[in-house]
Amino acid sequence: xxxxxxxxxxxxxxxxxLAHAKAEDAAQIxxxxxxxxxxxxxxxxxxxxxxxxxxxxxxxxxxxxxxxTEQVAxxxxxxxxxxxxxxxTDTAGQQLVxxxxxxxxxxxxxxxxxxxxxxxxxxxxxxxxxxxxxVFGGWLLYGLAPAGLFKSVLDSAxxxxxxxxxxxEHMQVIVFCFLIGGMVGIVSKxxxxxxxxxxxxxxxxxxxxxxxxxxxxxxxIFFDDYANSLIVGNTMKKISDTMRISREKLAFLxxxxxxxxxxxxxxxxxVGFQVGLIADGVExxxxxxxxxxxxxxxxxxxxxxxxxAIAFVFMVALTGKDFGPMLAAERRAFxxxxxxxxxxxxxxEGSPEExxxxxKPGVPLKAINAVVPMLVLIVATIIGMVYTGWYSPDRADDxxxxxxxxxxxxxxxxxxxxxxxxxxxxxxxxxRLMTSEExxxxxxxxxxxxxxxxxxxxxxxxxxxxxxALHTSDYLILALGEKINPYMMxxxxxxxxxxxxxATGSSWGVWGIMMPMILPLAWAVMAFNGMTxxxxxxxxxxxxxxxxxxxxxxxxxCSPLAESTLLSAxxxxxxxxxHVRTQMPYALVIAGASSVLGTIPTGYGLPWWVAYPLVFGAxxxxxxxxxxxxxxxxxxxxxxxxxxxx
Numbered sequence: 001x002x003x004x005x006x007x008x009x010x011x012x013x014x015x016x017x018l019a020h021a022k023a024e025d026a027a028q029i030x031x032x033x034x035x036x037x038x039x040x041x042x043x044x045x046x047x048x049x050x051x052x053x054x055x056x057x058x059x060x061x062x063x064x065x066x067x068x069t070e071q072v073a074x075x076x077x078x079x080x081x082x083x084x085x086x087x088x089t090d091t092a093g094q095q096l097v098x099x100x101x102x103x104x105x106x107x108x109x110x111x112x113x114x115x116x117x118x119x120x121x122x123x124x125x126x127x128x129x130x131x132x133x134x135v136f137g138g139w140l141l142y143g144l145a146p147a148g149l150f151k152s153v154l155d156s157a158x159x160x161x162x163x164x165x166x167x168x169e170h171m172q173v174i175v176f177c178f179l180i181g182g183m184v185g186i187v188s189k190x191x192x193x194x195x196x197x198x199x200x201x202x203x204x205x206x207x208x209x210x211x212x213x214x215x216x217x218x219x220x221i222f223f224d225d226y227a228n229s230l231i232v233g234n235t236m237k238k239i240s241d242t243m244r245i246s247r248e249k250l251a252f253l254x255x256x257x258x259x260x261x262x263x264x265x266x267x268x269x270x271v272g273f274q275v276g277l278i279a280d281g282v283e284x285x286x287x288x289x290x291x292x293x294x295x296x297x298x299x300x301x302x303x304x305x306x307x308x309a310i311a312f313v314f315m316v317a318l319t320g321k322d323f324g325p326m327l328a329a330e331r332r333a334f335x336x337x338x339x340x341x342x343x344x345x346x347x348x349e350g351s352p353e354e355x356x357x358x359x360k361p362g363v364p365l366k367a368i369n370a371v372v373p374m375l376v377l378i379v380a381t382i383i384g385m386v387y388t389g390w391y392s393p394d395r396a397d398d399x400x401x402x403x404x405x406x407x408x409x410x411x412x413x414x415x416x417x418x419x420x421x422x423x424x425x426x427x428x429x430x431x432r433l434m435t436s437e438e439x440x441x442x443x444x445x446x447x448x449x450x451x452x453x454x455x456x457x458x459x460x461x462x463x464x465x466x467x468x469a470l471h472t473s474d475y476l477i478l479a480l481g482e483k484i485n486p487y488m489m490x491x492x493x494x495x496x497x498x499x500x501x502x503a504t505g506s507s508w509g510v511w512g513i514m515m516p517m518i519l520p521l522a523w524a525v526m527a528f529n530g531m532t533x534x535x536x537x538x539x540x541x542x543x544x545x546x547x548x549x550x551x552x553x554x555x556x557x558c559s560p561l562a563e564s565t566l567l568s569a570x571x572x573x574x575x576x577x578x579h580v581r582t583q584m585p586y587a588l589v590i591a592g593a594s595s596v597l598g599t600i601p602t603g604y605g606l607p608w609w610v611a612y613p614l615v616f617g618a619x620x621x622x623x624x625x626x627x628x629x630x631x632x633x634x635x636x637x638x639x640x641x642x643x644x645x646x
Contacts, residue, residue: 027096029088033141033469035080035103039478041471043075045088047096055096058087083143102143106478109470112137112463113513117500126509130459134160137466156462164461172410173276174454178447179417183373185446186424190433191359192370193231196220199367207334207631210236210243211253211317218257219310222265225258225564232257233571246333247340247574248582249326255568255583256313259507259553260306266381271296273457274549275409277511280464281519284473288523289394293385293409295545301608302490302539302546304598304615305554308590312619316586321627324585329578330630341578363433373424381416388412460512473520484525487603490543493518494551494599498591501555507562510552518548543603550594558587593618 027047035041045055048071055073057064060080066073080103087098116133120126138155142148164170187193196217204210214236221228233254240250262270279292290298316322322330333339359365389395389407421443428439467473484492493514501510522544523532531537556562560580569579597614 027088029086029097029099031086031099031101032471033101034143035084035101036106036109036471036475037081037103038079039106039471039475040077040079041474043078043086045073045075045097046071047073047088047090049090054091056089056091058089060084102145104140104143106475108140109467109472109475112140112466112470113472113517116463116513117510120509127456127459130456130463130509130512131156134459134463134466137463137470141466141469160462160465161458163465164458167461169279169410170276170458170461172414173273173457176410176413176417177273177450177454177457179414179421180377181450182443182447183377183417183421183424185442185444185449186421186428186439187370187373188231188358188446189360189363189438189442190369190424190428190431191363191365192367192373192424193221194235194359195365195367196370198235198365204239204243207243207245208318208320210240210245211249211320212314214240214250214253215257215313215317218254218313219261222261225262225270228258228262229254229564229567229571231571233568233573237571237573241339244334244337245339246326246329247572248329248578249322249333251568251572251574251579252326252583252586253313253317254572255557255565255579256309256586258568259556259564260309263549263553264300264303264306266297271413273508274511274515276457277460277464277515278519278545280461280516284468284516284520285523291406291409293407295542298538299542299545299549302543302599302602303550304546304594304611305494305550305591307612308594308598308615308619309553309557309587311616312586312590312623315620315623316627319623319627320629320631321623322630323623323626323628324582326582326586327628327630329582334630340573341575360434360438369424369427369431369433372427373420376423377416377420379416380419381412384412384415385409456508456512460509463512464516467516473517473524476517476521476524486525486529486531486537486540487605488600489522489525490540490547490603491595491599493522493544494547494554494595497548497551498555501552501562502559507552507556510555511548514548514552515545518544539605539608540603543599547599550599554587554591558584589622590619593622 027045030044030046032041043057045057045066047055047068049055049068051068051070053068054065055068057066057075057078059078060082064075064078066075080101083100083102085098085100088096090096112133115136116129119129119132123129134156135149135152138152138160139149142151165174184193204213214232217232217236218228221231233250236250236254237247240247259270263274265271275292275296278295282288282290282292282295329341332341385407386403388411389403392403392406392408394406395403425439425443428434429436434442497510497514500514501507519541522541526532526537526540531540556564558580559565560576565580566576568574569576572579593615597618598608598611601614602608602611
């Protein structure tokens, strides 16, 4: 009997520290994973304590008090200059919870983003750059401890990548991109997209009509820039050769109606990517209510570069005028019939990407097989947005902007793309153009082309999460918030993003780095200047978002490393260097007019609807003054040299 009593007493004695531990564990503390020295941070404590009771936080010899509200106490404005143990006690002095948090210098929080850009510039590999930056950022979260480096490598996949792709909105973007890619595969294989091009070619009679038709076709095939470049380039190549249009000119028309169109229209693979990044940036802004798609719609008014690029394409096509290296290429083609430059490395053979998009042999090329799925995609998405926006609990009035702004954009785009895929599938099957197995294979071929996009997107989301955990934006706000002129910030953002995209050749990778950082920084700069409470200054915020998008497009547009540039040159059978050399002067003129007459004055308050006529007018004036028609009499350089020698 005594042994039983002794056993019970021993058990109770063992349970006493466990009970104490459970009481302490009942309190939870939420702190940053790592502290930035000198940068304010916040600590939240959750404990089963009565409302209005006090809890005390001890940090580096200082004690802070906070009141409990609904079992939550918040401590704000804390700072630390070294690794710290944060202890929380109740009024009786009993410790509720404690946590040790490492501290690093604030400037280190910017290193992952800078590292990503620098490595991408040096190695010309955005994926490797993003992964390396992700690992280093994870190592910073462990306070640069030696063992933390190995843990951060494992966390890159097990923690950050998993969190990125399992987020509901991120997964919706991924599925949407796969669905759009699959639909592109079906309508390419069943002859639909080629049917659009064939139908339009029946109206072409002159060089100007050829160029205008190429530009219009580039806008018609808006849903994906890769499909745009490959389909339009390969379709119009023989027609433009017949009309003695240089391959350089064809590549410019294709390239300038691929990425810019895909970036600004409302239902494309690009929009899903952009909205996802905007959503990541907005999450870092406290008490900001507008959803990501609403911000995207508002920023379109300030995307001067892509809008001006599209307008300039039609100016060049309809006037028949060119200047600079493009004029020389056009004169060569028109007067000698040599559409390719001497010694061009490109021939007439089709590329692997082109062959993958070739229609199935023997299928009729009917435009309706592509037009119907595209219209279904657009109409179904718009209906979904109106429906979800109308029944949104956050809708304040019946205005279209309010309805669209509160719509479930991701869900609506998924509805539209799903229905569009089904429309393409059943139209193809009903006409017996392909078997169900062939249609499925075509869908997977199209979806497979999106894998690289998804991988870059996942890494960008992961790096964004690491930057968030490092409180990078908090450091930038503290360091730069009071020093940046808010009216010039959109222009500075455009120039920085353009340089990064040109150096790396990837607008998507640069957007993934910049967008989640620029949005909270722009908002903080406005807050420092007392602008966030006045809606009349919201144009600065929207212009900064637009500047990231526009800068990425411009840099990507001019870079020989950019996939869209490579695909456009390849599809048109144009030498890559010739394409870059002839297109870059046009892109620089467009970017200059967009910045000087668009981004800068609208930053200072000029209405966007006044800026656009100024930008377009300046571009037309440059073309009218410096441009000449290739059809005008021209003395070939070789003949001119012989004449001078004689």
